[in-house]
Amino acid sequence: MPPIAHRTAPWIAVDWGSSNLRAWALSAQDKVLARGGSERGMLTLTPVDYEEALLEVIGDWLPGTGSVDVLICGMAASRQGWREAAYLAVPTRLDDLIQGAVAPPLSDRRLRVRLLPGLCQTLPGRFDVMRGEETQLAGLVAREPDFSGLVCLPGTHAKWARLERGAVTRFTTFLTGELFGLLAGQSVLRHSIGEDDLSDPDCREAFVTAIHDIQSAPGCYPAWLFGLRAADLLDADLPAGEARKARLAARLSGLTIGLELAGLGDELDGPVTLIGNTALCDRYALVLDVLGHRSQRLNGEAAVLAGLALAHRALAL
Amino acid sequence: MPPIAHRTAPWIAVDWGSSNLRAWALSAQDKVLARGGSERGMLTLTPVDYEEALLEVIGDWLPGTGSVDVLICGMAASRQGWREAAYLAVPTRLDDLIQGAVAPPLSDRRLRVRLLPGLCQTLPGRFDVMRGEETQLAGLVAREPDFSGLVCLPGTHAKWARLERGAVTRFTTFLTGELFGLLAGQSVLRHSIGEDDLSDPDCREAFVTAIHDIQSAPGCYPAWLFGLRAADLLDADLPAGEARKARLAARLSGLTIGLELAGLGDELDGPVTLIGNTALCDRYALVLDVLGHRSQRLNGEAAVLAGLALAHRALAL
Numbered sequence A, B: 001m002p003p004i005a006h007r008t009a010p011w012i013a014v015d016w017g018s019s020n021l022r023a024w025a026l027s028a029q030d031k032v033l034a035r036g037g038s039e040r041g042m043l044t045l046t047p048v049d050y051e052e053a054l055l056e057v058i059g060d061w062l063p064g065t066g067s068v069d070v071l072i073c074g075m076a077a078s079r080q081g082w083r084e085a086a087y088l089a090v091p092t093r094l095d096d097l098i099q100g101a102v103a104p105p106l107s108d109r110r111l112r113v114r115l116l117p118g119l120c121q122t123l124p125g126r127f128d129v130m131r132g133e134e135t136q137l138a139g140l141v142a143r144e145p146d147f148s149g150l151v152c153l154p155g156t157h158a159k160w161a162r163l164e165r166g167a168v169t170r171f172t173t174f175l176t177g178e179l180f181g182l183l184a185g186q187s188v189l190r191h192s193i194g195e196d197d198l199s200d201p202d203c204r205e206a207f208v209t210a211i212h213d214i215q216s217a218p219g220c221y222p223a224w225l226f227g228l229r230a231a232d233l234l235d236a237d238l239p240a241g242e243a244r245k246a247r248l249a250a251r252l253s254g255l256t257i258g259l260e261l262a263g264l265g266d267e268l269d270g271p272v273t274l275i276g277n278t279a280l281c282d283r284y285a286l287v288l289d290v291l292g293h294r295s296q297r298l299n300g301e302a303a304v305l306a307g308l309a310l311a312h313r314a315l316a317l
Helices: A047-061 A133-143 A176-186 A201-216 A218-233 A241-267 A278-290 A300-316 B047-061 B133-143 B176-186 B201-216 B218-233 B241-267 B278-290 B300-316
Strands: A011-016 A021-026 A032-038 A068-073 A111-115 A119-121 A128-130 A149-153 A158-164 A167-174 A272-276 A295-299 B011-016 B021-026 B032-038 B068-073 B111-115 B119-121 B128-130 B149-153 B158-164 B167-174 B272-276 B295-299
Touching: A011 A047, A011 A300, A021 A047, A021 A300, A032 A047, A047 A068, A047 A111, A068 A300, A119 A167, A128 A167, A128 B218, A133 A149, A133 A158, A133 A272, A133 A295, A133 A300, A158 A241, A167 A241, A167 B218, A176 A241, A176 B176, A176 B218, A201 A218, A201 A241, A201 A278, A218 A241, A218 B128, A218 B167, A218 B176, A218 B218, A218 B241, A241 A278, A241 B218, A272 A278, A272 A300, A278 A295, A295 A300, B011 B047, B011 B300, B021 B047, B021 B300, B032 B047, B047 B068, B047 B111, B068 B300, B119 B167, B128 B167, B133 B149, B133 B158, B133 B272, B133 B295, B133 B300, B158 B241, B167 B241, B176 B241, B201 B218, B201 B241, B201 B278, B218 B241, B241 B278, B272 B278, B272 B300, B278 B295, B295 B300
Parallel strands: A011 A068, A068 A111, A149 A272, A272 A295, B011 B068, B068 B111, B149 B272, B272 B295
Antiparallel strands: A011 A021, A021 A032, A119 A128, A149 A158, A158 A167, B011 B021, B021 B032, B119 B128, B149 B158, B158 B167
């Protein structure tokens, strides 16, 4: 093969979120040939900016003549994004997301862009939406077409989805990551919270104790929050300095993720498949283990690539 | 009496919090002769600033010769304040707060300042602190010396205190008000939340429904939070514009105060005495009523004045 084959991509996958985009040049066999990305997420862009922001990242991968498929998932397909791909209502199969894709207006004729839709749930009292995570779930289904079980995608807005034979039947989003961030960074607790390290035995113990505490009385969450501040002010059974802040951070994390787990209740009836980055999945796996539940992993990047590849194959049919 | 009697105060009461101070000139019979205040709260001051900040507000009430008692409660007596008055540990009587008072260094010899202490609870797992609210509780005891019962002081950091025959035996602080403020103002929900009005039947219904929802599953709090955003995005059974934002604000308020009530559990075993401002006490009274509990009121300003007067009388003994 001539050297140019290493640069020109048969097709391109993009995960375009609120705060950044990540792109991959892929072979016809869906192998990663190159990676790129930028901080030009949906929140920084208006519709006319998207094509240029995309070309900035993937321009080198485009052919001199002809065109390539570019499959995009995430917030770029939201109403505030490039062009809206309307939510598909659950229950919905995950091998068919391409049916809800839209094509944005383009100037560069080398691009054949498809924006994949998110999912919504319109059950009264259980309204919910996702954009981006459905493609990671599709990646799980790409690997195991008849997958059934409970899947958790930890993060700013953690998602728990019930899959039955390759379809999403229902899902619930918890504001967990955002809640933790606000409390650790913006509330009165910010004076008391540092960075935890769950490989440290004291942090780990504080984390595990918090998980049990919140399971026993989830309504006490706002009281235990203030209790972190009070314990710091009263020098209560705590080391000084950063060690103290680390331990209080571990407790805040255990209380907040633990509250999410308490909210799942009977939904948590078997092993959980965790999709996401390693550190956060480690943390959730520990919470699940403490509560007596098994878990397995799927790397978040591998999942989104497999989901976009599944959609790309469906496009070719 | 000469006119000067109307300006010179026999004694002065001050409630000095994090973000402001309020002062009252009082007669020998504890009647309010004049009121003052400023935005120079603890967070804006260093120890050397306090005397001048105080004189700015109460200077006109001081005598030409002689001196007056100035009793101060609140965050001015914290470690980061004027001078620290160490916490008194519960259980503690409320008619004796003056025993823990401290006198800060002063230049103006017309001032006889006493800073009242806060309360702390050092029960493992139940660490807690209060500064300012103990004086409002003392005001309740001033009116009813053998008071026993559960008292709630709603606010940024809502306090629930158990009183037995005029003493505080235990208390719990909930981060409720701060949590609501962060979520309504800083989270992704800020796009969906406005100002509610519980006299509007739709807002009231949303508020009451939220209280019941959170009682049934307090662990679902972070899921119901995201549900507010999803309901807005999906136009789910909601009016447009400000009416929508008001209804979602009412639901957020009901969920957040309701979570606090869920956390109280068996502690909530009889009528509740609410101390605070009218609007917030109205809201808590409604939550209590929805959950089948009676409540009575004590105005927050009346309570703090009665508490400072009780301490002043004890000082004279």
